[in-house]
Amino acid sequence: MAIGNVTPDSFYAASRLSDVAQVLTWAREALAAGADILDIGGCSTRPGSTPASEEDEWTRVAPALEILKKEMPSVPLSLDTFRPAIARQALERFGPMIINDISGGSEQMYELVQHYDVPYVFTFCGDYSKLSVLDCGNTDRWILDPGFGFIGSTEADYECMRRMDELKVYDRPVLVGLSRKSIVWRPLGLTPDTSLAATQALQMYALEHGATILRTHDVAETAQTIKLFELCNS
Numbered sequence: 001m002a003i004g005n006v007t008p009d010s011f012y013a014a015s016r017l018s019d020v021a022q023v024l025t026w027a028r029e030a031l032a033a034g035a036d037i038l039d040i041g042g043c044s045t046r047p048g049s050t051p052a053s054e055e056d057e058w059t060r061v062a063p064a065l066e067i068l069k070k071e072m073p074s075v076p077l078s079l080d081t082f083r084p085a086i087a088r089q090a091l092e093r094f095g096p097m098i099i100n101d102i103s104g105g106s107e108q109m110y111e112l113v114q115h116y117d118v119p120y121v122f123t124f125c126g127d128y129s130k131l132s133v134l135d136c137g138n139t140d141r142w143i144l145d146p147g148f149g150f151i152g153s154t155e156a157d158y159e160c161m162r163r164m165d166e167l168k169v170y171d172r173p174v175l176v177g178l179s180r181k182s183i184v185w186r187p188l189g190l191t192p193d194t195s196l197a198a199t200q201a202l203q204m205y206a207l208e209h210g211a212t213i214l215r216t217h218d219v220a221e222t223a224q225t226i227k228l229f230e231l232c233n234s
Contacts, residue, residue, distance in 0.1 A: 039098075
């Protein structure tokens, strides 16, 4: 899953896309490098950030989704949003796509994705007790995300990482977003800009413990990591 941020304030500057021309260039390069899913977000959720207004978020994501649906209609899209109203508008206007919700969701969001019968990324932010919601209603198309970077501390992130094998019993895809996050660079005294190699090392660990989707800024390098993982397990 390639990360495309149509925001001016995402924590990793290289992922910021300022107009539809940049969105198209990014999408084509990501697909050529091996991406399977394109993830578009219009509201930065980095720790300590002030969320964009709902109006600003929609103004950012709508043109990006429109051009991608027009130019690449067969490519799976993901919308990174925690707002049911944004998800509803996107699904009504542009058709089915993954709803990638880092908030852990709400009854309104759960009802929405069930109504439209679309995949939903459920982010449980390290709290494994929240997975009890999988027993309620139709959650067959849900994708589980531990929520690295939103758990509360680096130590808590690693505690959650060590428990990833527990997710296998739920028999659902597991999305892991580690790309250039503080869980990678802080223990090593690095920065987001210098944490590419460390990201790949931690992504390999995640694959070994059940990750099935890697959300990444660096598609080519992540595709190489996946290829090596597959070779080791073939």
